[in-house]
Amino acid sequence: MANGRNEDNMIFGAILAGGIGSRMGNVEKPKQFLFLGKKPIIIHTIEKFYINHDFEEIIVLSPKKWISYTEDIINEYIHDADNVSVIEGGKLRNDTIMNAINYIEEKYSLEGNSASDDSILVTHDSVRPFVTHRIIEENIKYAKEYGACDTVIPATDTIVESNNNKTITAIPNRDFMYQGQTPQSFKIAKLKNLYNSLSENEKEILTDAAKIFVIKNEDVYLVDGEVTNIKITYTYDLKVADSILKENL
Numbered sequence: 001m002a003n004g005r006n007e008d009n010m011i012f013g014a015i016l017a018g019g020i021g022s023r024m025g026n027v028e029k030p031k032q033f034l035f036l037g038k039k040p041i042i043i044h045t046i047e048k049f050y051i052n053h054d055f056e057e058i059i060v061l062s063p064k065k066w067i068s069y070t071e072d073i074i075n076e077y078i079h080d081a082d083n084v085s086v087i088e089g090g091k092l093r094n095d096t097i098m099n100a101i102n103y104i105e106e107k108y109s110l111e112g113n114s115a116s117d118d119s120i121l122v123t124h125d126s127v128r129p130f131v132t133h134r135i136i137e138e139n140i141k142y143a144k145e146y147g148a149c150d151t152v153i154p155a156t157d158t159i160v161e162s163n164n165n166k167t168i169t170a171i172p173n174r175d176f177m178y179q180g181q182t183p184q185s186f187k188i189a190k191l192k193n194l195y196n197s198l199s200e201n202e203k204e205i206l207t208d209a210a211k212i213f214v215i216k217n218e219d220v221y222l223v224d225g226e227v228t229n230i231k232i233t234y235t236y237d238l239k240v241a242d243s244i245l246k247e248n249l
Contacts, residue, residue, distance in 0.1 A: 010108065010119045011140055012188075013049040013058040014100040017042055017070065017126035018089025030066060031232060032126040033073070037245050041232055042070070043077045044129035044245075049122075050078060052136055059103060060126070061089035061096045094195065094206050097123055101192055110188065117189045120144060123209060124183040127232040130244055135225060136183065142221040143185035149221040150210045151229070152178035181225040184210050194218065 017032045032042040042060070049058045062070045070086045078084065087103050089096040100121065104110060110119060120143045124131060135151055142149040155177035161170040191209060194216050198206075202215055213220045232241050 009144070010056045010110075011054050012100070012104055012119070012121050013052075013055045014097060014121055014123045015042070015046055015049065015058065015060045015126050016089065016093065016096055016123060016182075017060055017062050017066075018093070018096045029069075030063065033066070033069070034232075034238065036129060036232075036238065036241055039077050040073055041129050041241075042126045043073060045124065045126050045131070046074065046078065046084060048129070048131050048133070048136065049124070050081065050084060052133065054137075054140055055083065055122075056108075057104075058084045059100050060084065060086045061100055062086055064088045092206075094203075094209055094212070097121075097209050098192070098195065101188055104188065117187065118144070119188045120185060121188050121191065122183045122185040125231055128182055128229055129232070129241065130226070130228045130230065130248075131183065132226060132229070135223060135229065138223045139183045139185040142223055143187060146219060146221040147187045147190050148185070148210065148213045148218065149223050150184045151181040151223045151225040153181065153225040153227060153229075155179055178222070179225075180208070180210070181229050181231070183223075184208060186213075190218075 033040045036044055046058065046060065049055055060070055067086050067088060074081050074084055074086065087099060090099050104121070120140060122136065122139050122143070139149055139151065155174050158174055159172050159177045160168050161172060163169040186209065191212065194212050198212065198215065206212065210220050228244050230237060230240060232238055
C-alpha cells in the first residue's frame with residue numbers, strides 16, 4: 001500500500017494486540033477479537049491504518065496462540081493485505097513494541113543504517129477502533145519533526161492523587177492534566193537507543209513507550225485526540241463503541 005519505499009523515511013504501523021482482555025470478563029477470546037458491528041474490533045482498527053498509503057508495513061502483534069487466528073480474520077475481512085503482517089507480541093507493552101522494532105530492523109536492514117534515524121513507528125492499541133485519519137497523520141507529522149509524540153485529550157474530571165490508596169495526597173491543577181490515548185509515535189532508532197539506555201529499575205516503572213522519553217528528559221509532543229477514540233476495556237465500553245459505530249454509519 002505504501003507509495004514506494006523511501007529509504008530515508010519509512011513509516012510503519014504497530015497494532016498492539018498482545019493482551020488477553022481479562023477486564024472484559026468471562027469471554028472465550030481476547031477482547032480485540034470480539035465483534036463490533038459486523039466484524040472484529042481489531043479489523044476496524046487495522047483498516048484505519050491499511051487505507052493510509054503512508055505505511056510501508058502494518059505489523060500486528062498478537063499473543064502467540066492467536067497468531068494464526070489473527071491472520072485468518074485479516075485475510076477474511078481485508079483483501080490484498082500484502083503489507084499487513086502478524087508477529088508475536090511480548091510479555092509487556094514495551095516488550096511488544098521492541099518485538100516490532102526488531103522485526104522491522106531485520107526485514108528492512110535498518111540496524112546500523114543511518115536511514116533508520118528518520119524511520120517512524122506509529123504504535124496503536126488494537127482496541128481503539130475509532131482512531132481518525134487526522135490523528136494518524138498528525139502522529140506521523142510530529143514524530144518526524146520532534147522524534148516522539150503522544151495522543152491526548154484534556155482531562156475533564158478533577159484528578160485526585162493518593163500515595164497510599166486511602167487518602168488524598170494531592171489534587172493537581174486540571175488545566176495541566178491530560179488523558180493519554182494512542183497512537184504514540186516515535187523515530188525508531190531514538191526509541192530503541194533510549195530504551196536500551198534504561199536501567200532495570202527504570203524499565204520496571206514503565207507504563208508505555210512515551211514514558212521512556214520522559215524518563216530520559218526528552219520531549220514528547222502532544223497530538224490532539226478525540227473523545228470518541230475510546231479504548232474498549234470493559235463490557236460497558238463495547239456498548240458505547242456500538243453506539244459510536246451506529247452514529248458513524
